[in-house]
Amino acid sequence: MPKKRSGGGLTTTQQAAKFLGVAALSGAVLAGIALPAAGALGLAAKGTVEGFDEIPSNLKTPPLSQRTTILDNEGGAIATVYSRDRTVVPLKNISPYMQDAIVAIEDSRFYEHGAIDLKGILRAMNRNVQEGGAAQGASTLTQQYVKNVFVEEAGDDPEKVAEATQQTIGRKVRELKYAIQVEEELGKKKILENYLNITFFGQQAYGVEAASQRYFSKHAKDLKLEEAAMLAGLVQSPTRYDPVNDAEEATKRRNTVLTRMAAVGSISQGEADKAIATPIKLKVSKPKNGCITAVSGAGFFCDYVRKTILSDTAFGKTAEDRTKLWNLGGLTIRTTLSPRAQQAANEAATSKVNKDDKVAASVVQVEPGTGKILSMGQSRPYGLDQTQHETVLNLAVSNELGGSTYGFQVGSTFKPITAAAALEKGIDPAQSYSSDWKISVPMNSYRNCAGSPVGSGNWDLQNELESEKGAYDMTSALGKSINTYFAKLEQQAGLCETVTMAKKLGYERGDGKPLSDNHPSITLGGTESTPLGMASTYAAFANRGTFCTPIAIEAIKDANGKKVDVPKSSCSRAMSEKTADTINQMLKGVVEDGTGTQAGLMDRDNAGKTGTTNDRVDAWFVGYTPNLSTAVWVGADVGKKVPMYNITIGGQYYDKVCGGCLPGPIWKTAMTGALSASETPSFNPISVPRAKEKEKDKGRGDNNGGGGNEDSDADPIGGITIPPGFIGGNNGGGNDGGRNGRNGP
Template sequence: MAKKRAGGGLSPVQLAARFLGVSVLAGGVLAGIALPGVGALGLATKGTVKEFDEIPADLKRPPLTQRSKILDAKGGEIATVFYRDRTVVDRKDMSPYVQKALVAIEDSRFYEHGAIDLKGVLRAVNQNAQSGGVAQGASTLTQQYVKNVFIEEAGDDPDKVAQATQQTMGRKIQELKYAIQIEKELGKKKILENYLNITFFGQGAYGVEAASQRYFSKHAKDLTLDQSALLAGIVQSPTRYDPVNDPQEATQRRNTVLRRMAETHSITAAESKAAQAKPLGLKVTPQRSGCITASRGAGFFCDYVEHVFLSDPAFGKTKDDRLALWKRGGLTIQTTLDPQAQDSLQQSLSKHVYKTDRVTAAGTLVEPGTGKILAMGQATPYGTGKNQTLINYNVDHSMGGSNYGFQTGSTFKPFVAAAAIDKGMPPTKEYPSPYKMDYPSPVTTCEGTYTNNDGATVHNENESEKGPYVMKEAMAKSINTYFVSLISEVGICPVTQMTDKLHVIMGNGQKLPQQPSISLGSATLSPLTLSSAYAAFASRGTYCTPVAINSVTGMNGKPVPVPKSECQRAMSEKTADSISTLLNGVIDSGTGKEAGLGDRPSAGKTGTTDKRKNAWFAGYTPNLAAAVWVGSASQEVEMHDITIGGVYQEYVYGGQVPGPIWRDAMTGALAGKPTQNFHLVDIPDAKKKDKKKPGDKPDDNGGRGDDKPDNGGFVFGNGGDQGGRPSNPGQGNGDQGNGNGGNGNGQGGWFG
């Protein structure tokens, strides 16, 4: 009596047919597909060759996600970023051993069968005929490659990933249909190359090149026999055979691969035995991605580049489009970062402000006339560890910065002067400028009229600072009452119209408030905003929007459009030259003397906000502009009786801590660059001959010519109330009515 076959007497070929849903013609030929109840594919219980042919065979193979490189302007690598760590390489750049090892362990008859290996199917059917489930272990490398394409296309969508990996009859049939297509289109060698580039090898490594770098710190073309066998063995179960976490299991799996290679005659038995005797020999390179890997302290600049990429329509119409391109990777992003300028800025920041200090510092360098960001750094390193931060204090909140930016103090005064001069007011304009005065009222605004209903007052730092003053001396000494008088006569609207042309907005994205106190720096700005605006003075009145990216090359080697700087005239050349003349005097004989660049012409302005919570120096040469901020991110530290960078400071002023940072950063950045001159104009000095020179009286901080805190916090508090009412961070607490602002401690007035 004949032995009854498993599966109800069906022959192996018939069992295979049942497994695959195929019809069997005479001679046992697999003729067509009959899918038993696969509703997902919408086919009938019994099918035909025609129905199989109607299954869509257009397998879309999206470009594989790869690493992207972010480079500086000279081509040096700043950082590598990736969604999936993969570097696609040609088959010639893969060790022959790894190709042989993968075929031996995953599909030893790969070069002999077509899209489906019938013998493999029969083996699987004999093991699973009684289970009624889908046979396992029957997939060819081609079918596995198809499955990997599904997984790659699913991305990080859990529902799509689950669908791509489900073990159903419908999925098996779909894989087979696509496998047939792929075999026709690509051929065996290309399929193997694609498989080795797409598959996951564990430890975050996709593709054999990334895996080779991860486990052995070498290129895939240099893999030895034993190393190749290890990687080939990982593919089946990257977690189980992880050589880092379970070297014993990984060794056993590697040796299984080596024995299989000998059995299939890919290598000799002697080669297999010798390779099995070797230790794993791992030389692991940890997975590191993103701006945290940036060199030259350029993590914050790198972070800004990513924000630009994900927000600018040049890289895609929608946010999802831009994110998809960023994740797909394979990009070479050459930025505007100048390595010399970046090194100089970072060294200066680290020298003058320690990362363990109670305050930090941030600075940005911009090229006038082009808007190119040449350097961006912070004293607090980029990262998530102790004394590190991921917040970029150089930029607005929408680009990864703090919520508000930081009050700028007297660095805002040049904008008031520029608006006045551009409207025809002579820079010799004189005001009484008493030590203390009421805010003038009424004052015209873009929205109507400002009226000082609360009787708010403004005062200079010291009682000896009494006018009259003309603009040049008022700018050099940073006289508060002069600039409040100036904005009151010019009107607030012309000032904000000027700052609009200079793209000066607050760190939270809002426009400047229509209040006279903006003349004293009550608005909260970022260093990038301030340095870009000052660059317009350097370029004789032309403002250029800041740019961080020079070019982008896609994975296909073709250029990707990038945003370009938009330049426009913000003021007349005469106005810009007048401001440069005024600010040149600030460094020569005013509050910014400690920021001087020696023989190189420079211009700048100090800024110190009330209670010394922020200190600034912003300035420029004809070919480089920069802004440096010092303060606490929380705005809770008052910078007096404080040690910064190992140096005790009784009171911090804009010219005395940010100033030297600016000076040293600019000196190094400009080393070897040509010295250029300003187009200075003749602005007469003060008419009064008996006035003291800047810096020769105790109230000017011991003769050092430092800036004084600015007051005028009536906008958000009640003038006359001790400290005023509490307000939001960065917006000030009001003007104290007790007049303590003149004691040199910055008490009262605007602070944030």
């Protein structure tokens, strides 16, 4: 049984002070806190002793920084992150050998003295005198614990750490007063528990549980005698006695601990001799810290979770508060990541684009109706080794959350938003416009939300092919991605209405700036956004017109198991169900016999839209089923934009990349892998009116739009000839997106 502490009474202190030749201490100090052995700390100056009373009496013990574990939506670990690799455990979960070893080597009279060990101080002073003044410490475990609290509170601030560890009278005085408080309030067992959880054991391991895992790959409660002695020996100098780098020094130090344990009666001499004869047997677990170690290729998603916590005011009013929460750790974060969807996204992103290609691919998936982000995959692996083409740039998200500076122009994937705005205004989907393949539109025919013309002069734009001229209705214009049609539709629907619809659908710029209502080219995808933004926008179509903000975090518990409030997805109606059903029906035509035939899923209802930008520097396919929305982007991720003409990507040559021929197949792979064969919900059926001349056409025709595909013959549709071998019309805002994007026409 541990012996009861003696407590530092007035008489003892006065005797100690007199013995040590120190000026008499004030009665107030002695009566209030019973300052023991003041002279041993060099408190000969009266002012210093009086200053003792002025030190705050309550030690602010910060919560210990621990590991944070990030889980997928099935409870599997994605990654662990920490600023301190530590897992706090109660004393009952620490081997008795470990408890005895640390007491024996660091403070063998721990259970006998108070906050200060007077005998130890006198012994140290005597030895210092005998050895010519060499400094020998006499800090108790309690004092060491207090010092470690100072260091923990300093965090990673070098100046604060230096202040917490400097060998000055002032620090020792503070340490002493707080040690007295800790002794009075916590008691020996709790002090020992706290000490073993806060102490640094080398190899990035803080606390005995992390140290036990690091060196022996076992829990602290399972430590054997010789293992506990080795860990106890590390405390004095974790670098010098590191068993990984110097087994000989570590063995000597371990044996010193074992000898000391026998000397103080913690173990028998026979036990010590047997343990001394046992070689150190390590089973080292290398530290796995941060998103760079995330499993299942989920590094980008993991980093998105981190940046969400660091940027969202739901996790702290200030950046400092949020950083403190993250660095403190000890969190268990359950995310929305689906292991199945993530695997599918990874496979899809790398199926057509190699990590060392000039361009990269991004795949992100969102669940309609919940906003849950199910996956984030990229063709380049997550990491810092550029020689292996690794990157930490998350191509799926905004700049604020780790993405590119601006995001990427979305090309014709924006056109369904214009169509939705038109339908909400009452424009019939059978609305037909006739034009040449090139047109010039007066800028003053577009007005912003203030009612002002957005410019003077004309906006010149064109379709992909000279053959793309004549009359189109909304369905066929979506199917073939006709630029001229959507420029005119935006005129009739209204630029302000189009931008307003985009905002309702969560469409945001990748650089975080407000969406402008002064650029008509937005209808052709001239304004940058992100793959996550597009997947979320299209999820609203799948959800019959209700947009839900994307979320990556479902629940968080702190180190004590208490729930931390997390932001929920906010859902709001962006359009009527009828409008969404009509969009779904028209976009089904894109994958059935429009520009996206190479993306179409044969076993379920699906819809989507292709997109490319000027000079084909960005290529997209965004599509969905009723229960999954996926956006795929391909383009240059760093440096200059890469026109995707006459280019080899993923080992395949393309004379020109289009949204249907590269992002489309990637999308199909991602969707096929993520979706369960047993879940095949359907879109709400609706009859979409068509232009009369189209209804009469029996060529390529249908109620879902014209178009052409790679295997099509030259079929006349409404007087327009589709050239053989034509893949996917314009596929985007191609001929104006890049030119008229950021600055408008």
